[in-house]
Amino acid sequence: MSEATQNPHPNPLNEAELAAAEATASTPTDPLADVQAELTNLKAQNADLADQFLRAQADVQNARRRADDEIAKARKFAVEGFADSLLPVLDSLEAGLAIPNVTIEQIREGSEATLRQLKSALERNKVVEIAPPAGTKFDPHHHQAISVVPAEQEANTVVTVLQKGYQIADRVLRPALVTVTAPK
Template identity: 55%
Template sequence: MSASNESLDPKQNLSADTSEQLEVNEGQAEAPGTEAQAQEDWATLLSEAQEQVAQYHDELLRAKAEVENIRRRAADDVAKARKFGTESFAESLIPVRDSLEAALAQPDQSAEAWKDGVEVTLRQLNVAFERNLLKELAPGEGEAFDPHKHQAISTVPSTLPEGTVAQLLQKGYTIADRVLRPALVMVSSGPSAQND
């Protein structure tokens, strides 16, 4: 019971509390110099952090401006490529037009002269195509049908294997390995369909 009386005695509790408070107050009494030092340290850290944030913000703005400049330059390059992308091809076609106009300007030509002129003009056109990576797609009979390069108009019974080109109706063209116009073909349905 004495233990419970001790805890109920207010005088004893006050003395314990004051001694604890004295210890806490003594610790704080030693801290004024260190507290000022801690505040200076925090102020230094804060100013360094603010300088670093300002530096990062400046770098961010510069990077953002650089990205915007790159985007604008790329848009300009794309616009120029669209505008002048056909320049090389057009330069290649000018001699072809000149030849055609020269042929029409000649009165009283023989059929043989016209034929020779058309052949020369066709050679000029072929050179222009080659120079600009324009190639023809002309699959031969029996060649495998390729849906990426050929367009089937119909299937026909044939002695050729099924799924091969039976007849070329119109040449196709590629430009730099991209299909510009697929070749129009008739596809073989195979020999079994011919016997039916």
């Protein structure tokens, strides 16, 4: 019986496996060739990993440089918004000074309008007044006591505000200068 009649439907996987086994059996394995092939493979992997490392390192340096540039720009232009808010105040002052033969009433009216503009600009930029009313408990974080006076109110409370203070966000720019009551 011929081989074709014994196996009418040859399995291609079995034939491929047989061919690979015969090729392996016909060529003796050379340990030196195997090691050299593995070394070549490892060198290629090493080169790939070194390239990936250099690219990642460059990305980190670029990100750091961009962040430094952004910080420098933020510092350089931090007052830009605040200055922009003050320009109308400057314009009003210059316009008021340019008017010849001004009356006292016009000066007062212009000064009040300019003061409103200035207060509005400060408020837009989160600069808040510290002006405690009389009787407010003295707070050394927001107030600076200039003098202690006897008064008919509770001890260590504000009697008068000599100069308003200001804060931006939670940071005190200038404490309010106040007189406080003497302890009894």
